[in-house]
Amino acid sequence: MYRSERADRRHFFYQLKIWIACSVFLILVGVGVLVYFLVAMEADETVYALAEIPNTYFETLTMAAIKVNNTYISYGIQEIIEEPEIPVYRIPTNTPGVYRTKIIALTFDDGPSWLTEELLDILDAYGARVTFCVIGDRVEDHSETIVRAFEAGHEIVGHSWDHRILTRLSVQNISAQITQTSEIIEQVTGEPSPPFFRAPYGHFNNRIKNAATDLGYSVLNWSIDTLDWRYRCEEHIYEHIMEYACDGAIVLLHDIHPTTILAMETVIPALINLGYELVTVSELVYYIYGELEPGVMFTGLRQ
Numbered sequence: 001m002y003r004s005e006r007a008d009r010r011h012f013f014y015q016l017k018i019w020i021a022c023s024v025f026l027i028l029v030g031v032g033v034l035v036y037f038l039v040a041m042e043a044d045e046t047v048y049a050l051a052e053i054p055n056t057y058f059e060t061l062t063m064a065a066i067k068v069n070n071t072y073i074s075y076g077i078q079e080i081i082e083e084p085e086i087p088v089y090r091i092p093t094n095t096p097g098v099y100r101t102k103i104i105a106l107t108f109d110d111g112p113s114w115l116t117e118e119l120l121d122i123l124d125a126y127g128a129r130v131t132f133c134v135i136g137d138r139v140e141d142h143s144e145t146i147v148r149a150f151e152a153g154h155e156i157v158g159h160s161w162d163h164r165i166l167t168r169l170s171v172q173n174i175s176a177q178i179t180q181t182s183e184i185i186e187q188v189t190g191e192p193s194p195p196f197f198r199a200p201y202g203h204f205n206n207r208i209k210n211a212a213t214d215l216g217y218s219v220l221n222w223s224i225d226t227l228d229w230r231y232r233c234e235e236h237i238y239e240h241i242m243e244y245a246c247d248g249a250i251v252l253l254h255d256i257h258p259t260t261i262l263a264m265e266t267v268i269p270a271l272i273n274l275g276y277e278l279v280t281v282s283e284l285v286y287y288i289y290g291e292l293e294p295g296v297m298f299t300g301l302r303q
């Protein structure tokens, strides 16, 4: 009798120890996950990495993190990735007499695509000029589209060779992404591309700055982010641009989504009706900045 009671008690304590060990383990895992999330929110690289997976749970998580950090989502990505020690153009006030009209630069990333021709038709109809930020390894397959765009007066600039996350590459590899893309643009259009490029996701760090400085390039960002890739809704694009349009703005769009192309059918005439001239980034740079300094990231004017 006594022996069996002792055995029961021993068995009870044995089970209790296992439960305690399991609970401690689960608590540690929970704390670990929490710490990881907090560190991810603080450590820029990790947050950017999450931000680059579109339409996933991770992105929602990152956007939440960005919101927690009190940064505008629409301008969020570029704000967060600016490292404080890097000089960024703070736009000078307009020089009186320099402007002919109100100007705005629409920029289309991630093409060329099968939709670019359709966009070119719309641009032709309104005499609008825009800037295409092309991915190098797509240029050859759409060389006729690129030639058509170039001959119509649009601007073709690089947006990396294969949309790699440049902040994770060495200075040499960043340089290769820039120069390879510029070379294929020059090969197809017969003219060197302008001395600036757009980095994927608008990312910027000291290695990008160093690579750009060595090559004599500046980094093109934007002042109006339509988030067209996320909403895929022509009304959203129209309303967002109409709300934030201002003289000297640079608008980020993507000519790989049908809704973006559709939106241009209303956005472009509406901007023209408001007195805007749609110009290339080089023209906008000429009127606003005069000259660009290599290695510096620039955006357009904001409201």
Ligand SMILES: [Zn+2]
Pocket: 109, 110, 159, 163, 200, 201
């Ligand atoms: Zn892109």
